[in-house]
Amino acid sequence: MTDQLRSEQFMKHALGTLAGSVYRLALAHLRNAADAQDVVQDVFLSLLKSTVEFHDDEHMKAWLLHVTANRCREYHRSAWRRRVESTDDVASFAESAVCDPGLEALFEHPVWAALAHLPEKLRIVVHLHDVEGYSNEAIADILGILPATVRTRLHRGRKQLRENLGANEQAAIITTKQKGANHEPQPFR
Incomplete structure (x- = not known):
């Protein structure tokens, strides 16, 4: 054959x-x-x-x-x-x-760094939903998990991502103030 x-x-x-x-x-x-x-x-x-x-x-x-x-x-x-x-x-x-x-x-980009610090299960769901644009049901099919699990991981991942970005933004503000700069960090585009 x-x-x-x-x-x-x-x-x-x-x-x-x-x-x-x-x-x-x-x-x-x-x-x-x-x-x-x-x-x-x-x-x-x-x-x-x-x-x-x-x-x-x-x-x-x-x-x-x-x-x-x-x-x-x-x-x-x-x-x-x-x-x-x-x-x-x-x-x-x-x-x-x-x-x-x-x-x-x-x-x-700071968003990529913050995303990289998420636990793998959360990182993959956030990536597939927010970067690749897949629906919760499609992600569930791709990963072989329940849609409810996708929603939970997406919620937790976004929450941790906000916390990570908030910590990074605060560190950037402190660093720029210590250097005497008066500009804010650039938003994600």
């Missing part, structure tokens, strides 16, 4: 339109650019070998994000992960990543 692979045109379209979403979710999950790139590569290899028929790009995106979440969970449980100590931390995302200027600007 021969394995059917998807066409080159199909894969170019998928990579061109959806690779950023897959990478952002993997990065939000793993908090390490190199590991996220490995997961993205694995996810698109799964797509290449998959026989799933997609109705549209949204269906394919949901499938890819579901596979990404599963691959990230598998990575966390892997023997490799348990035996290897990572030298990357939350603050060094941008330094270790080879990415476009838009992602570098994202890494430097």
Whole structure:
């Protein structure tokens, strides 16, 4: 039995339109650019070998994000992960990543740093809802949890995010006042 692979045109379209979403979710999950790139590569290899028929790009995106979440969970449980100590931390995302200027600007933004400090379960739900724009029901399908759990995690994640941003804003105000500057921190755009 021969394995059917998807066409080159199909894969170019998928990579061109959806690779950023897959990478952002993997990065939000793993908090390490190199590991996220490995997961993205694995996810698109799964797509290449998959026989799933997609109705549209949204269906394919949901499938890819579901596979990404599963691959990230598998990575966390892997023997490799348990035996290897990572030298990357939350603050060094941008330094270790080879990415476009838009992602570098994202890494430097205080909202991204505050999001990175959330516990994984909360961070993923907030990311899928507020960054990727998925509904609670779609997130529940992607992660394999109940919609009520999604709502709870979203509420808790946003609350912690506000607290983290409030603490960061207060620190920024204190730092700028100590330096003699009279400007407020820039809002997220």
